[in-house]
Amino acid sequence: MSDRESSSVDFVRSRVAEDVKNGRFGGKVRTRWPPEPNGYIHLGHAKGIWLSFGIAAEFGGTCKLRFDDTNPTRESEEYVEAIKEDVVWLGYTWEEVVFASDYYEQLYEWAVTLIKDGKAYVDSLSREEISAYRGTPTEPGMNSPYRERPIDESLDLFERMRAGDFADGAYVLRAKIDMAHPNLNMRDPVMYRIMHARHHRTGDRWCIYPTYDWAHGQSDSIEGVTHSICGLEFENHRPLYDWFLDQLGVWHPQQVEYNNLNMTYTLQSKRNLRAMVEEGIVDGWDDPRMPTIRGIRRRGYTPASIREFLVRVGVSKTEIMVDRGLLDFCLREELNRIAPRVMVVLNPVRVVITNYDAGATETFDAENNPEDPRAGTRTVTFSREIYVERDDFMEDPPRKFFRLALGREVRLKHAYYVTCDEVVRDQDGAVTELRCTYDPQSRGGTTPDGRKVKGTLHWVSAADAVPVEVRLFDHLFTREDMVNLGDRDFRDFLNPDSRTVVTDAMAEPAVRGLQPGARCQMLRHGYFIVDEPDSEPGRPVLNRITGLRDSWAKAGRKP
RNA sequence: UUCCCGGUUGUGUAAUGGUAGCACCGCAGAUUCUGGCUCUGCUAGUGGGGGUUCGAGUCCUCCCCGGGAAGCCA
Numbered sequence A: 001m002s003d004r005e006s007s008s009v010d011f012v013r014s015r016v017a018e019d020v021k022n023g024r025f026g027g028k029v030r031t032r033w034p035p036e037p038n039g040y041i042h043l044g045h046a047k048g049i050w051l052s053f054g055i056a057a058e059f060g061g062t063c064k065l066r067f068d069d070t071n072p073t074r075e076s077e078e079y080v081e082a083i084k085e086d087v088v089w090l091g092y093t094w095e096e097v098v099f100a101s102d103y104y105e106q107l108y109e110w111a112v113t114l115i116k117d118g119k120a121y122v123d124s125l126s127r128e129e130i131s132a133y134r135g136t137p138t139e140p141g142m143n144s145p146y147r148e149r150p151i152d153e154s155l156d157l158f159e160r161m162r163a164g165d166f167a168d169g170a171y172v173l174r175a176k177i178d179m180a181h182p183n184l185n186m187r188d189p190v191m192y193r194i195m196h197a198r199h200h201r202t203g204d205r206w207c208i209y210p211t212y213d214w215a216h217g218q219s220d221s222i223e224g225v226t227h228s229i230c231g232l233e234f235e236n237h238r239p240l241y242d243w244f245l246d247q248l249g250v251w252h253p254q255q256v257e258y259n260n261l262n263m264t265y266t267l268q269s270k271r272n273l274r275a276m277v278e279e280g281i282v283d284g285w286d287d288p289r290m291p292t293i294r295g296i297r298r299r300g301y302t303p304a305s306i307r308e309f310l311v312r313v314g315v316s317k318t319e320i321m322v323d324r325g326l327l328d329f330c331l332r333e334e335l336n337r338i339a340p341r342v343m344v345v346l347n348p349v350r351v352v353i354t355n356y357d358a359g360a361t362e363t364f365d366a367e368n369n370p371e372d373p374r375a376g377t378r379t380v381t382f383s384r385e386i387y388v389e390r391d392d393f394m395e396d397p398p399r400k401f402f403r404l405a406l407g408r409e410v411r412l413k414h415a416y417y418v419t420c421d422e423v424v425r426d427q428d429g430a431v432t433e434l435r436c437t438y439d440p441q442s443r444g445g446t447t448p449d450g451r452k453v454k455g456t457l458h459w460v461s462a463a464d465a466v467p468v469e470v471r472l473f474d475h476l477f478t479r480e481d482m483v484n485l486g487d488r489d490f491r492d493f494l495n496p497d498s499r500t501v502v503t504d505a506m507a508e509p510a511v512r513g514l515q516p517g518a519r520c521q522m523l524r525h526g527y528f529i530v531d532e533p534d535s536e537p538g539r540p541v542l543n544r545i546t547g548l549r550d551s552w553a554k555a556g557r558k559p
Numbered sequence B: 001u002u003c004c005c006g007g008u009u010g011u012g013u014a015a016u017g018g019u020a021g022c023a024c025c026g027c028a029g030a031u032u033c034u035g036g037c038u039c040u041g042c043u044a045g046u047g048g049g050g051g052u053u054c055g056a057g058u059c060c061u062c063c064c065c066g067g068g069a070a071g072c073c074a
Helices: A002-007 A011-022 A043-058 A077-090 A100-116 A127-133 A151-163 A212-222 A232-248 A270-278 A293-299 A303-313 A325-338 A440-445 A509-513 A551-557
Strands: A030-033 A062-067 A097-099 A120-123 A172-175 A190-194 A208-210 A227-231 A254-258 A348-353 A361-367 A377-383 A385-389 A409-412 A417-425 A431-439 A459-461 A466-473 A499-507 A519-522 A526-530 A541-547
Touching (some): A011 A043, A011 A227, A043 A227, A043 A303, A062 A077, A062 A100, A100 A120, A100 A172, A100 A208, A100 A212, A100 A232, A151 A190, A172 A232, A208 A212, A232 A254, A325 A519, A325 A541, A348 A499, A377 A385, A377 A459, A519 A541
Parallel strands (some): A030 A062, A227 A254
Antiparallel strands (some): A120 A172, A348 A385, A526 A541
């Protein structure tokens, strides 16, 4: 890991490094991360955050959180607060929170400048006409009949657009570039449109709003941004970004585009995410199955595991589909080191230790984390009646089944070896109880004769068991590629088993002491977090973040 | 027969024109008081054709494939 820094860096970082080295931009690094406050952010956004904030920090520069709030009909304060929280949770610190709307006046003045220079004009064409005049990717567009409108007239019209003299759509301000340009973005792009809409910050002060193309680069310039890092979808906009800045003759940042993050089994389009919430497919934006930052936070993923995931994925300009399992790997890697172990039986079956005194109990010291001796120990209580996992017993075990079966001896973690002598069934033949004997010599998990047992089971003393609710999560979708669905709908691929609720799991008492938000490893099951919204004192609800690697289950899947 | 950007093992990402490496996944084994962790080994790649060169993943050229672009969304 230490040689990662020295061995190679991604292309964005190497470009920044080169600019710093050459003294471009005075050797400074200033970035911004510019979300539109029109929804909750997700893992895909986390990559942009990691790049813009991360690079600024790595180069001793600064990064602002800038809300690109140029479309008042879709934006709200609710989202700006949510996004701020999410950025903080991911572990980043902004130099300042700013808004594109802070620059509306300057943007307006610059627009006037361009009009005066004959580089922008007010157009009277309708939305449909503008579209028709634009041409197509293979055919040049046509000039608007209003393109040569006298400068004074455009100036007057633009002023009156601002003053509210016109209805929505009556006029737009356009840059005067080239209607035959091979890049469609250069065919006289719209800079301002009339929208009589209340803005979440500027209220009713404006009824004309700048488009992204007009607002974005100029905002970067005002902030003295050096590297404007954005997604590949803006690559075709870079010539326009550069054009505006060049016409104005102002500070000119370098736009750099990176590949967006797609992951298997996950959907990240805001529109579809919203549909899932609105249709009740999930419980909300923070449903633990959602790829939103709020969702994965509630699910239990850590900020560090997300950052590590992003580092491992890296950056390039290739379209990618990353195996979501890599995120789980990063989570396990972190939690294996720090998560306290606990024993929880998800699907309990009663075990009676027939040669253990009824009413007797004894305690064992159980290590909290074998990876970290400093984590110390806790006490677990053993008694005549315990629960073990129903799946840990088999009547007719296959050859490599190392768990409980008639006549088989296994270790109860931290406690004794037990051998199964008898199976008790109900009338339907279902196992209701296992009767076992223990070897008093095996106390602590080893015997003087040194004999080996292949299996070690987790267990909970029946008298001490704490009932808990456990929620097991799986992919929301059954299809790996949820990005390219063709003419199919995401609803065609919903996984009916994306959430399994276990209401009667039996946990060792230590689980009751876990605070909401605390993470643990359930021995042999996986990593869990105590759900914050739904847990109540003494009655924890646990979300499975991800399972442990399971080579036994894997072997079972083989033909 | 438009413009822009891409194409390296299954996935992601490296390689001043000089031994195609790393990680995840997968497989096999060792170890183990978690069928976890750890350790060892294995599998598998430069889209294609020409060219330049002593030598090409890298440079040139043609082609193929994928993505983006015709919002008054960002």
